[in-house]
Amino acid sequence: MALVELRDVVKTFPARAEGRKASKAAPPIRVIDGVSLDVEEGEIFGLIGCSGAGKSTLVRLINALAPVTSGSIRVAGTEVTALREKELRQLRRGIGMIFQQFNLFSSRTVWGNLAYPLEIAGTPEAEQAARISELLNFVGLVDKAHSYPEQLSGGQKQRVGIARALATRPRLLLADEATSALDPETTGEVLALLRRVNAELGTTVIVITHEMEVVRSTASRVAVLDAGQIVEEGSVYDLFTRPRHPVTSKYVGTAVRPTPDADALAKLSARHGGRLVAVTLREDGLSQGKLFGRLYGHGLEAELVHGGVEDIQGRSFGRLVLALHGDEAAVGEALAELSGQVEITDLAPLAVSGATAAALSPPNVADEAPAGLAAAPPPAEAPRQPAAAVLPEGLVAAAAAACAAVPACPDVPACPDVPAAPALVAVEAAA
Helix, strand or coil, rough: CEEEEEEEEEEECCCCHHHHCCCCCCCEEEEEEEEEEECCCCEEEECCCCCCHHHHHHHHHHCCCCCCEEEEEEECEEEEHCHHHHHEEEEHHEEEEEECCCCCCCCHHHHHHHHHHHHHCCHHHHHHHHHHHHHHHHCCCCCCCCCCCCCHCCCHHHHHHHHHHHCCCCCEEECCCCCCCCCCCHHHHHHHHHHHHHHHHCCEEEECCHHHHHHHHHHCEEEEEEEEEEEEEEEHHHHHHHHCHHHHHHHHHCCCCCCCCCHHHHHHHHHHHEEEEEEEEEEEEEEEEEEHHHHHHCCCCCEEEEEEEEEECCEEEEEEEEEEEHHHHHHHHHHHHHCCCCCECCCHHHHEEEEEEEHHCCCCCCCCCCCCCCCCCCCCCCCCCCHHHHHCCCCCHHHHHHHHHCCCCCCCCCCCCCCCHHHHHHHHCCC
8 A cells, every 4th residue: 555645746836037036937947847756664664866857856856855846635534625734744754754964953962852842742751762762772872872963973873863863753763965965875774774764664765865775775766856856666676777767877886887888898808709699687587597507508608798686676687798609600509509598699780889989090199209309200110010900819800891981080099900801700700
């Protein structure tokens, strides 16, 4: 059952002209543009987007700190947009909020900061003391009860923030960039605490972040927000292994190593030789062991030159770049057989394009001589080697053919003489 339901939610702000005066001619700015999503009770839901995507605005709409322009928001079955201020205050007691910059009262101790929401809720003092002690034990800060925020580390401050957000026993916890101001080790500790909140207290958590690793570590489902719109939504595993939108692919690339670009592939080809292929392994497909077994069955050697297999919430996912060594005909047969069982891509064309681009690049220009002096020519006994000499075997002919199509330039050395026709035919036949 959905605890939070958003249907075609829109939030606009007036356009601003120079001098921060409202422009009557300019249309309003849509910060949230037709967002619809459900957050199930008891789950950790991730909302990821870059700065300016509308994440924090959406959070303010969920807890009714800002009014919607149009659309519907329901929390625990209550239509938020129809509530009066007194009813909204009651609703917000069931919604905890964790802030990026902690937002603790500097004049209050840790105990006093935890007491504040209980005082606002009208909780009797005896119950306050019991609840604060319980919270301090839960977040591991019993020894800091009488410390002031300035005496705490960043991670300790955020644990106070989490304890304060839990003070009134909310059903929903909103964590807005809760780890952005923390170092990696402390981030891991805070995320572990959020998982405990969800697992032990049953609290639904919405994690708002711009970091895919945060989503990967905590959430079961995630929505990607871009320019105020949900561009993709699904399980964390599905978005990591099968991103459909370019924005999602960009975020996944920050947490999982992508396939190398053409330049990097050319270098891998030069270093390892063989036929480069990219393989994507998913838990519901061919395993790594069976993949290598099939390749060996065709008499091929497979060398892992980039990537690896990772664990995503207990499930395997791998992106591998392999250099296949063996008969070209056997390579073609193996790729044809595996194409129906696993996602596999022949990277040879990209490696050729990267190597060709390197071959066509002009040589580095020597440092300019001081004014009035002629630059010394390179020694005759050590002439510059042509760029094609660094190409791996089998790519020289392809580079020469591409070179031949480029108009001659007096400042760039000519392409090396390579017997084009027979070698090129052989390369094409092998491909």
